Amino acid sequence: MTEVIGGDRADARRNRAKMLSAAGDAFAEQGLDVPLVEIARRAGLGAGTVYRHFPTKQALLEAVFTQHLDELIASGERRAAQSAATEAFFGFLLDVVEKSKRREHLCDVVAADASWPRPMLTASVLRFRQVLTALLHAAQRAGSVRADIGPDDVVALTVGCVSMLASRRDRAAGHRLVQLTLDSLRPSAVVTEGQYFRDSPDIRRDTVTFCAECKAPLMVRPTGRPVRYCGAACRQRARRRRLAS
Amino acid sequence: MTEVIGGDRADARRNRAKMLSAAGDAFAEQGLDVPLVEIARRAGLGAGTVYRHFPTKQALLEAVFTQHLDELIASGERRAAQSAATEAFFGFLLDVVEKSKRREHLCDVVAADASWPRPMLTASVLRFRQVLTALLHAAQRAGSVRADIGPDDVVALTVGCVSMLASRRDRAAGHRLVQLTLDSLRPSAVVTEGQYFRDSPDIRRDTVTFCAECKAPLMVRPTGRPVRYCGAACRQRARRRRLAS
Amino acid sequence: MTEVIGGDRADARRNRAKMLSAAGDAFAEQGLDVPLVEIARRAGLGAGTVYRHFPTKQALLEAVFTQHLDELIASGERRAAQSAATEAFFGFLLDVVEKSKRREHLCDVVAADASWPRPMLTASVLRFRQVLTALLHAAQRAGSVRADIGPDDVVALTVGCVSMLASRRDRAAGHRLVQLTLDSLRPSAVVTEGQYFRDSPDIRRDTVTFCAECKAPLMVRPTGRPVRYCGAACRQRARRRRLAS
Amino acid sequence: MTEVIGGDRADARRNRAKMLSAAGDAFAEQGLDVPLVEIARRAGLGAGTVYRHFPTKQALLEAVFTQHLDELIASGERRAAQSAATEAFFGFLLDVVEKSKRREHLCDVVAADASWPRPMLTASVLRFRQVLTALLHAAQRAGSVRADIGPDDVVALTVGCVSMLASRRDRAAGHRLVQLTLDSLRPSAVVTEGQYFRDSPDIRRDTVTFCAECKAPLMVRPTGRPVRYCGAACRQRARRRRLAS
DNA sequence: TATGAATGAGTCTTCATTCAT
DNA sequence: CATGAATGAAGACTCATTCAT
DSSP: OOOOTTTTOHHHHHHHHHHHHHHHHHHHHHOTTOOHHHHHHHHTSOHHHHHHHOSSHHHHHHHHHHHHHHHHHHHHHHHHHHSOHHHHHHHHHHHHHHHHGGGHHHHHHHHOGGGOOGGGGSHHHHHHHHHHHHHHHHHHHTTSSOTTOOHHHHHHHHHHHHHHHHHOOSHHHHHHHHHHHHGGGSTTOOOOOGGGSTTOTTOOOOOOEEOTTTOOEEOOOOSSSOOOSSSHHHHHHHHHHHHHO | OOOOTTTTOHHHHHHHHHHHHHHHHHHHHHOTTOOHHHHHHHHTSOHHHHHHHOSSHHHHHHHHHHHHHHHHHHHHHHHHHHSOHHHHHHHHHHHHHHHHGGGHHHHHHHHTGGGOOGGGGSHHHHHHHHHHHHHHHHHHHTTSSOTTOOHHHHHHHHHHHHHHHHHOOSHHHHHHHHHHHHGGGSTTOOOOOOOSSTTOTTOOOOOOEEOTTTOOEEOOOOSSSOOOSSSHHHHHHHHHHHHHO | OOOOTTTTOHHHHHHHHHHHHHHHHHHHHHOTTOOHHHHHHHHTSOHHHHHHHOSSHHHHHHHHHHHHHHHHHHHHHHHHHHSOHHHHHHHHHHHHHHHHGGGHHHHHHHHOGGGOOGGGGSHHHHHHHHHHHHHHHHHHHTTSSOTTOOHHHHHHHHHHHHHHHHHOOSHHHHHHHHHHHHGGGSTTOOOOOOOSSTTOOOOOOOOOEEOTTTOOEEOOOOSSSOOOSSSHHHHHHHHHHHHHO | OOOOTTTTOHHHHHHHHHHHHHHHHHHHHHOTTOOHHHHHHHHTSOHHHHHHHOSSHHHHHHHHHHHHHHHHHHHHHHHHHHSOHHHHHHHHHHHHHHHHGGGHHHHHHHHOGGGOOGGGGSHHHHHHHHHHHHHHHHHHHTTSSOTTOOHHHHHHHHHHHHHHHHHOOSHHHHHHHHHHHHGGGSTTOOOOOSTTTTTOOOOOOOOOEEOTTTOOEEOOOOSSSOOOSSSHHHHHHHHHHHHHO
């Protein structure tokens, strides 16, 4: 952790806050390559002052990231305390995605852990994982999230969602996509057999059947007469073919 | 398009290929900020040679991106010709994700179109969209993809999947996530009501009911006796609880 | 104008001066193509420091040029205040030529305005023109400079003189040439009719006499009483002098 | 001198001519810094071919310069043969200035002899000097050029004139300036006493008389018997003429 | 032999970091 | 202690010259 400078002096603390805020904005708007002097300028401070607080640009970046995580942690704890498990979990994920939207660059950092192993040891990172894990497990106990999902899956999913938001210009459409993606976590979601990927053999397959006409997956219906087609259209089409032959 | 240098000289063409390959690797491994001399070194060439072929680092990047797209286009056309609509579409998406895995940085380029508007006019980009759109529409006609999905949604979804793969270290787990996410496109996928996002009011809600036991969303069944549980397991569980009380 | 860096810090101002001086020397000795690091080396500073003060090599060049002009302006104003019109004007021109001697490259810049239109709007350029024009007009009113000469002619003439000085190795001989050339501006100078140049064909031959007062050339009048003065003003002035003595 | 390549092959000679022409244009339009490939492109040849003919860019430049001189030499010889001394001399100077107009960069080369001592040994340079000197002396013998002018003065003057033309946008005005300047060479021209340079503010006013033989200006001698000749040589020459008639 | 592709030294410019004011 | 000036290593890009085709 960065040694906090002048922890006892009000102005120093205010300066630190200004820097973090300015850095957050700057990274969001101009990417991680934004010059440090630009951050200092936004904060209304000198470059030297920034260095007094953060010995390295890297350190500043980590601090911004940590602050971001802390906000998410607070959000997660609030939701855990106030909502039922399912709402808490999904609400938290939406929070994470939404709040990270303007900070995709931070996600780059998370994604590229090879180049940045240290922050993974940070207290905030650990606490974030704890909160996430607790919410996840609660939701799983409540039956609203598939049992075969782990915290890492959730993190990866949210990272992906942030990317989606970033690449989908239409705001509303982006949100719908995120919704769609997060709902993949629900138990009803069907996982197509994973034969496409060349080298991932051991993916457990749910018991899926497919439309006899269009090969679309059919919902599981343990009882009753099994469906053969995904809908009226396919049934009709199959019929036509049968008659033709 | 970059003027191709030395189209008639075998060595020049070979060098161009070496550069593109080296650049692809370098961008993948070290990010878009990789020095050009590093790319030249990997290609076993001088920096000046790279500049002779690509007048700008940007131009080189675009060429790599274009080549990548061209591979995807070929893959898509092959699948469209050889497979049924559904397999073609989902197989194509998996191809896109898989092949882009080591090239997430290119996705950054796609994502950040504001800063890079020109390539969007490239022939390859247009062709890619055409292929994607054709596959999508075929799959939708076949009933295996939701009707309310457009090409931009699909692109964004794949971009997100690539991010997921990048952030999920476990290879198999990453693939499973991708599978899960892509399956969101299938008509059976349920979209939770989008009330979480502050400002996306107009998301059409499907009429969803939930499992009385586990709260999982249930498929719409307009006719017949409404289902109350998502499956046998839940029905049994509910029964047990009822007996216990 | 270049934003002046560190206006309040003594060392920064001293450094700025060192840079301008070093740049002036470097441009004079090695031409405009002198590497910026060479300038930095001469100034005893780092290249980055030069860039902090002048965002571009161009900007540095302009600053040197402006400083040069400012010196000339000061010289012109001093002379205008202290000397009679004729002495002031010719003295100024000699100053301009002499001081620009080691700075011919700057003249290149002036000459090549097509490639460098902006500095022409500079305050210093305008002021220089003002001073030059004022001195010229005063000298013309005093009768010591031909009436058909404009400021642009004078500038071009001095530019030419600088070139002469540069190409004439012998210092004294160079000065004599300049003297000769500048004296072309005096009314007594004879202009051969310009039949040589393609587009001014008819040359009248010169039996020339001069105004007894101001030495301006008098038109040939083969018959009748020869004129002695170029006009009423000179005749009157001569009369006054005769009466005074 | 550059070894002429393929002197026996017609195409090689044609190529050489194309190169020289292209180089002349390129230097004129884009300055001496024009890339060699640009010259090759203008000539419709490969860069390697240019190098086959001229081992160095410098060598090419010298060849262009030499060709330029050769044209001027031819012009001078033609005029010497066809015109009277005065017309020949001044016509030649106007030719030099006019033809060098688009080639000021070559003049830079002449001006900057420190950096380029070798071409001064070139046959063409020597021949040019010879022609110039002959024309000058003839004109001086004819009494139309001051006796105190040497070949170097004339060269410097023309270099200056080229600069004037370059810096005076108005074509006609430029030509008039050149005329004015070249006429400084005529004996009637008044040279103000050259004490201005460096720091001599009080310009003594000029009551100037001229040498009765060579028209050179005579120094003011307020008292005593007025001098009529600039020196013993002229006095003697005048005496001889008197005796002859 | 002509061509133009390859080379790499050299230039401008940026920016993280240090240090004098 | 805050400031912002100085630093110099590093990166993009150019071009004279060489050399393989």
